[in-house]
Amino acid sequence: MNISIYIFPVLILLLMLFAAFKKVKLYDSFALGAKGAFPLAVRIFPYLVTIFVLTELFEVSGFSDFLSAFISPLLKLCGIPVELSKLMLIKPFSGSGSLALLSELYSKYGADSYIARCGSVIYGSSETIFYVAAVYFAKIEDKKLLAPIIISLVASFIYSAFGCFLCLLI
Amino acid sequence: MTSGIILLIINPESLFSAMISGGEKATLLSAKLIAIYAVSMGLVKIMENSGIMKKLSKILMPLNKKLFLSDDETTNGYISTNLSANILGLGGIATPMGIKSVEALYKRPNSFYSTSMFFVINATSLQLFPISVIALRSTYGSSTPSDILMPCILCTLMSTLLGCMLVNIFIKRKDL
Numbered sequence: 001m002n003i004s005i006y007i008f009p010v011l012i013l014l015l016m017l018f019a020a021f022k023k024v025k026l027y028d029s030f031a032l033g034a035k036g037a038f039p040l041a042v043r044i045f046p047y048l049v050t051i052f053v054l055t056e057l058f059e060v061s062g063f064s065d066f067l068s069a070f071i072s073p074l075l076k077l078c079g080i081p082v083e084l085s086k087l088m089l090i091k092p093f094s095g096s097g098s099l100a101l102l103s104e105l106y107s108k109y110g111a112d113s114y115i116a117r118c119g120s121v122i123y124g125s126s127e128t129i130f131y132v133a134a135v136y137f138a139k140i141e142d143k144k145l146l147a148p149i150i151i152s153l154v155a156s157f158i159y160s161a162f163g164c165f166l167c168l169l170i
Numbered sequence: 171m172t173s174g175i176i177l178l179i180i181n182p183e184s185l186f187s188a189m190i191s192g193g194e195k196a197t198l199l200s201a202k203l204i205a206i207y208a209v210s211m212g213l214v215k216i217m218e219n220s221g222i223m224k225k226l227s228k229i230l231m232p233l234n235k236k237l238f239l240s241d242d243e244t245t246n247g248y249i250s251t252n253l254s255a256n257i258l259g260l261g262g263i264a265t266p267m268g269i270k271s272v273e274a275l276y277k278r279p280n281s282f283y284s285t286s287m288f289f290v291i292n293a294t295s296l297q298l299f300p301i302s303v304i305a306l307r308s309t310y311g312s313s314t315p316s317d318i319l320m321p322c323i324l325c326t327l328m329s330t331l332l333g334c335m336l337v338n339i340f341i342k343r344k345d346l
């Protein structure tokens with residue numbers, strides 16, 4: 001853990017040194033790159049708002065509770081603890097939301113419990129699929145995303161189940 | 171949609187406020203993202219100008235050619251940066267590079283296949299070391315916070331592999 005703190009800063013420092021050695025104009029290059037950040041953030045803003053509003057509605061309406069009750073039998077069948085159903089539902093939409101759920105699980109069941117470990121693996125090995133879709137394709141006009149989203153969801157789901165199985169062994 | 175209708179029936183006053191609260195969160199995040207993107211894109215520009223990006227794209231050229239059918243140096247530079255940042259868990263760099271990669275791939279032939287492949291690889295998670303999870307576990311008093319590392323790495327790798335295979339099977343591509 002201690003070493004990992006240093007990796008990123010050291011990488012940045014090495015990059016700066018190497019660039020200076022190559023006689024790159026550090027100041028100008030950095031500013032030129034940074035210039036693109038604002039338009040980019042503006043470009044993805046509408047999609048961010050949409051996905052966040054959807055996530056909020058999904059949670060506040062209790063629809064997520066309803067759905068998680070609905071998918072529980074399926075999870076049970078695949079060997080995923082039913083306590084994780086909400087995490088499984090929220091993770092594809094929101095990273096911060098699912099991290100909050102994860103810490104809830106930790107405090108409720110203990111960070112070393114089987115449920116907490118399964119939840120950690122699911123959180124750590126899956127991605128916020130809908131968020132990635134919204135942001136990465138923000139600039140593309142005719143989005144054809146249905147097939148890739150389904151593929152990603154299926155692959156993530158299968159390996160969530162596999163991850164829970166691994167937690168039994170390790 | 172369904173969520174909205176349910177909320178309208180159960181608790182009509184909270185519909186609009188819930189939407190606003192979602193918008194608020196997105197706005198706060200955007201403000202943070204501007205800062206993160208500015209710093210990371212500044213660094214990436216330095217990478218570009220110092221030739222590191224070119225080298226990275228050259229090293230990963232065979233992989234990019236096979237997966238994304240792309241032999242364009244700039245495109246591959248973006249893709250390679252995105253993938254390596256993702257593996258290291260540097261979301262701030264990965265996202266702007268991901269957007270640029272999709273844009274560049276989109277302009278090339280076989281774009282449906284290549285953007286789908288790129289998306290699936292990103293969306294099935296690449297981050298090998300889930301640092302935030304391990305940190306969170308240790309704050310909640312776990313005695314062995316990193317015992318989830320092996321299952322995480324295995325699942326991350328295998329889900330990405332499965333995703334690639336599914337894209338290869340289900341999404342058509344024309345041979346060039």
